[in-house]
Amino acid sequence: MAKTVAERSDILPALGEVFREHGFEGASLAHITARTGLGKGSLYHFFPGGKEEMAAAVLAEIDGWFETHVYAPLRTGADAAAGVRDMLAQVDAYFRSGRRVCLVGVFALGEVRDRFSDAVLGYFARWRDALAQALGRAGLDPDTARGRAEDAVLAIQGALVLARALDDTGVFTRALARLEHRLLAPG
Amino acid sequence: MAKTVAERSDILPALGEVFREHGFEGASLAHITARTGLGKGSLYHFFPGGKEEMAAAVLAEIDGWFETHVYAPLRTGADAAAGVRDMLAQVDAYFRSGRRVCLVGVFALGEVRDRFSDAVLGYFARWRDALAQALGRAGLDPDTARGRAEDAVLAIQGALVLARALDDTGVFTRALARLEHRLLAPG
DNA sequence: GTCTATAAAGCGATAGAC
DNA sequence: GTCTATCGCTTTATAGAC
Known part of the structure; x- marks a missing residue:
């Protein structure tokens, strides 16, 4: 039987969505209480530091997710090319x-x-470095690997901007497809 | 002799910087009055619609600047390859x-x-389309041109995100250098 | 055209009952 | 752990003097 009492980690996903949609300044306590279903009292019980602590907790959770599902596999995966493809699949799913x-x-x-x-x-630095490491293991020289990794991380961010600006998810999926070719092309 | 009385267009650049630095929600009237040197009375005299009208005016001014300095030259320039290089130079200067x-x-x-x-x-759509047109005139087939144009516009946005995240302007200049090669490579 | 004063609402954060 | 009530401040916007 699940307990009805909330835990800190239970509300992090909802908190993350509020910050995502409204930004830090725009994420008012009113929005946060509405989305989490918790009153201000509960919120400040979990996060005595207020919004700043909430945002820090969300950032830490995101970082942990990427460390587990993206960075670590890139660093240690046996097949580097497959690791790159897995990364792109995870990214497509994560950013919907x-x-x-x-x-x-x-x-x-x-x-x-x-x-x-x-x-x-x-x-961003750990994302870029983990990807560069995978590309190096795939046979690219360090400078090329680092340049392509930087290019890929930046392209994903830009694709998110442009997809939202043009209201077209095709922008994002096409960008990932181009990245797959560009990252794994011969050095 | 310059008149001491402000015009609407005089304060648009300052207004733009406030929105750039703080976002729409974060750009408080307090920030705006501080940066423009104008009181609320003057601001509401020029922009009866308040912040919304200010932001719309700034967006229109930006659009005009890009139309003149980026889109139009791309569409009509004689030398398409030189046009692409000019665009990258303008972009580097504009985004510092x-x-x-x-x-x-x-x-x-x-x-x-x-x-x-x-x-x-x-x-973004007009930027992408103007660039695709230039690439088409440079000899690329329409699909390739359109794909590369989309990729370039998105890469510039991503480079701005990553440069600021890593606090490294090198990220931006390297991205522009890669774009020059990628855009003008043989089809 | 520019200013100050002010209104009304929303903000983050706290106190204290339960 | 969760709630409501409330504080003090900032917000956008308006009114009206000059």
Whole structure:
């Protein structure tokens, strides 16, 4: 029997969606209580630091998810080419083919970036580095691998922007398809 | 002798920077009055519709700038390859090698997108289409041209996100360099 | 055209009952 | 752990003097 009492980790997904949709400044407590179904009292019980602590917890959860499902497999996978393809499949699912925005990207563009600069920088740097490592194991020289990895991480973020701007998920899926070819092309 | 009385168009650049740095929700009237040097009275005299009208005016001004300096040259330039290189140079200058964020991209990711969806969609669609036209004139078949144009517009947006996240303008300049090769490579 | 004063609403955060 | 009531501040927008 599931307990009816909420845990901190239970509300992180809902919290993440609010921050994704409204940004840090736009994510009012009113939006948060509405989406999580919890009153302000409960929220401040779980997150005494208020919105800042909520956002930090969401960033940490996202980071953990990518570490497990994206970065680690890239670093340690036996077949590097298959690892790259898996990454693209995970990314397509996570961002729902461009319908879902990247919270870290949204934070990066805003003034909140400075408040969470370590988390924001770490998320993208570790993604780029893990991908470069996989490409290196696939036979590319380090400079080429690093350049292609940077290009891929940036293309995914740009595809999210453009897909939402043009209201067309095709932008995102086409970008991932191009990336698969470009990443795995001979050096 | 310049008149000391402000005109609407005089304050649009300052207004644009406030929206760029803080987003639509974060751009408070307090920020706007501080940056423009105008009181609320003057602001509402120029923009009776408040923040919404200010943002719309800024979007229109940006659109005009890109139409003149980017889209039109791409569509009508004699040398299409030179046109592409000019575009990249204009983009590098406009976004200050990644130090300046794209207001339309910021709006696209936020909930404001719905309020300004026509302007946001038009900005990116016309950029993509003008670039595809130039690439077509350079000898690429229409499908390839359109794919590469979409890829380039998205890469510029992603490069802005990643450059700011990693606090490294090199990300942006490297992305533009890769784009020059990729756009003009043989079909 | 520019300003100050002000209204009305929303904000993040806290206190304290249960 | 969850709630409601409330504080103090900021917000957008308006009114009206100059």
